[in-house]
Amino acid sequence: MWRSHVLVPLFVCLVAATAWTQAGTQTPSGPAPATEAVLETSMGEIVIRLLPELAPAHVRLFRNTAKIGNYDGTIFHRIIMGGMIQGGDPTTKDPNKAARYGTGGLGILKAEFSERPFVRGTVAAARQPSSKDSGGTQFFICLREQPSLKGQYTIFGEVVSGMDVADTISTTPVDGDKPLQRVEIKKVSLRELPPQP
Secondary structure (H helix, E strand, O other), X not given: OHHHHHHHHHHHHHHHHHHHHHHHOOOOOOOOOEEEEEEEEOXXXXXXXXXXXXXXXXXXXXXXXXXXXXXXXXXXXXXXXXXXXXXXXXXXXXXXXXXXXXXXXXXXXXOOOOOOOOOOOEEEEOOOOOOOOOEOOOEEEEOXXXXXXXXXXXXXXXEEEOHHHHHHHOOOOEEOOEEOOOOEEEEEEEEEEOOOO
């Protein structure tokens, strides 16, 4: 008889603990707030909605890099008119290191590929040519649809405003794909948006 007295309270405790644990994993107000990154460039503002559901590690690195100010003062070091603009290399802060532009901030993350298409406004992680698992702080913005990039690069954001600025940046004069003038990312700020109902 004493066993049933012990088992019933034990069962009740286990149910209550399970419910408490599950409740602790949910946010009281619903889904987590969305995060936008505001890029203040020398040609205007670009706003990127980050997509942690697609690439949590890449979004985490981007957020952390922005928070400590490591994007501030970098440039768009690779430009293909009407195709894409690429930035986020920490070596581009120093004009004396121009020969090394495009080599910094890579080799940090493994790929987080998804089924999301590479449409205009897609923000994806650049990588080393020799390895898909070599993403880092560098990123590029697609100015037109790029279906051939699917399964080759990690998407972690989308431009929600400022595509006209990205288009303007892409008209910068280049030598090959290297801009002949500095288009600077002056500052990257993060802002939280309230969850959608």
